[in-house]
Amino acid sequence: MKKFASKLLMAVMAVSLLAVPALAENIKVGAILAVTGGASFLGGPEARSLEMVVEEINAKGGINGSKIELIIKDSAASPEKAISFAKQLIEEDKVLAIIGPSTSGETMKIKNICEEAETPLLSCAAAEVIVNPVASYVFKTPQKDSFAVKKIFMEMKKMGISKIAVLAGNTGFGKAGKQQLTDIAPEFGIEIVEAEVYDKKSNDLSAVVAKIKANKDVQAVVNWSIVPAQAIVAKNMRQAGWEVPLFQSHGFGNIKYVEAAGAAAEGIIFPAGRLLIADTLPADNPQKALLMEYKKNYEAKFNESASTFGGHAYDAITILAAAIAEVGNDRHKVRAAIENLKNFPGTGGVFSFSAEDHNGLDIDAFQMMTVKDGKFVAYTGK
């Protein structure tokens, strides 16, 4: 009798094992994010945002009854690791889509891998080259560099600045930004009189600040990097008693840099998504409700300030979820559905994708901001 009982139990278990996947087929979504390493301030909030959104979706019963299974791989911002993780996710885990990587350098390395495997890639990295030229399976959620550059130059024109110095980190983001600055400057009649690239691990830039300060023509400095050097440049400039305006890229959208730079952060001007000033937006702004909700949930759950970077991952997963809800668990159909998504509000702006535009955001996704009393506020001119 005992034997029979145990056999029965085993049979029941075997059946239930077989039956569970048949009831609800999980949707596998991969993510390659720099959770540790030099770009961890991107990957950390991104990974946490993804986990939060996926938890919410699954708590509500998943998408059309299927739960999302999120597989996060930590690339530590290493392109080599990103490549092997991309292959692993595509070939072994057979994921529906990949979110990430966090940095532009990594994204460019796996762009072709995803394209060839016909697996949608929703990058959380900023560089324009990711979607220009367009690869049919590759999308990105952060605003384009070139819009950030144009927004900065428009502000400079207003301030009557025509000769600038450019500093950039030697990362994919820094290099791409420097290129954009150099290419677009003539359009606005702005001349770059000094340009320096520094190592992403630099921890003191007083020597290079002294060098560009010696050029009396410089009316403003633009720093383009995603690394802690953003705070260091600000400190070293102010310590040197140099009072020209300092512009930063949209990579400055993390309150931790403001805290790190302390008093030196005051007056830095930079373009960023509206998440940072969500509470001061007018009530009729299409993004307001969503921004406030994301911010509230994120800050309550993780006990740290929400940054625009986590928002990029939030946008990627909500866009993907919207596409899956529409067409189901099929990567070709999901790709087409993302491409047809219009007027979709996200943290980075209102997305309207098309076959030519795999970013879906326009220049208005950016807002010029500055730092006042240790907080981000909208920049309204001098």
Next chain:
Amino acid sequence: MTTELFIQYLMAGITYGSIYAIVAIGFNIIYNTTGIINFAQGEFVMFGGMIAISLLHFMPMPLAIALAVIITMVIGALIEICFIRWLKSPSVLRMIIITIGISILSREVAVHIWGESIRSLPYFVGNEISSIPVFGARISPQVLWVVAASALMVIFLGIFFRTTSIGREMRACASNRKAATLCGINTQNMVTLSFILSAGMGALAGCVMSPITYSQYDMGTGLAIKGFTVAILGGLGSSGGAVTAGILLGVIEAFSVSVVPLAFQDAISIAILLIILFVRPQGLFGSKEAAGLSEF
């Protein structure tokens, strides 16, 4: 080049240089008693800064720094007791690989405790934008703290090794471990002491430099490479050599900015390391005979 620019470069160089020198001296203390390079030296610097930042919530800064230094010294002692002490006549290679392992382990522990974000101690005097004019150039007051702390540590070590009996015993250990044992010196305790001492120095360095360079869980590796370069350049085991070599490397790096792009800064220090290893492996200030006698 104007005088102002010259002074500015020089001061930047001295700032980097003092930091490198402290790390290099940490290498030297342990090298002197054990004959190994402790590649976890950079992690001591990281622990010092990070622990002080955490303690700052509970107590005033001088106390937080003092306690952070003591805690890091305890960590140094534990590392030696857990990983090095029980080894019976270990080979140099084995010990070096152990220290690399400890360095990776420490980084992982740090990322779990403090997360991946950058932190910093507040400036000891003034804030992020205050500066002192020096011959037309401007430097942060924190730079003076870094330089002063390095100078004090070198002087303290000089006195400690020359005049106290424990210091002399440690030196005896360095020159000949067997002979030191025969004289009744407990060499194992001396090794533990060297880890404690170099952990403490690293921690103090981590605290004074934190406002300038920030503290992050993975800051140790870069520092260890620079510190190692300086230790080799100055001749392994020589504190005075480390200070001179540190300042020299810092100044070379700072001035290199005026001729080559900044991104080459690290390439320059690594190139110097390679040249020294090829041409003068005993370092600029080391003696060839002494280098010939050591195991590594």
